[in-house]
Amino acid sequence: QQQVKQSPQSLIVQKGGISIINCAYENTAFDYFPWYQQFPGKGPALLIAIRPDVSEKKEGRFTISFNKSAKQFSLHIMDSQPGDSATYFCAASWNTNAGKSTFGDGTTLTVKP
């Protein structure tokens, strides 16, 4: 049973555009929702994260929107740049079980110049 569903699988955006990736979770016990960015040949790296007590978090060009009632959260990348081309994973965990995170299947983002 997949507990975190991510869409789309791939995304192509023009430079300067907005990239939007969505995730839905099932387990209401999750209380930490991070997004990881992975470049080829590298391990995933934390990009931004949110806890369910807030509906939105913004860090530079990256924003997480969180809808607790719908059990959904999304990543918005404003003014997308070619350097943002990477694979993005949403994840969910219990704070006390950070080591056991459940990941979405990933979204490959390509930003065209």
Next chain:
Amino acid sequence: KAGVTQTPRYLIKTRGQQVTLSCSPISGHRSVSWYQQTPGQGLQFLFEYFSETQRNKGNFPGRFSGRQFSNSRSEMNVSTLELGDSALYLCASSSTANTGELFFGEGSRLTVL
């Protein structure tokens, strides 16, 4: 501060062999988790160790095992390798502050022939 170090980075084995992968976490991090990454299955949780004890375990067969040493370094072992074990094996460490963030290494790419 040095990041998470995984060795070896690449290895090729044949079916039936066994393999041992090593992970050195960030200094001060006592939690080490292992994930299997494949194109079809995404990031799948294998197990987590904390202070030399397995704290969580994913849904993998008993051929997959691990351990953690007193200096927090961890190893994972896969016995009787199968073709389907070909994957990128990622190690991640996290701090005892339970912030939820995982710090990943660059992974060990295993190919089983």
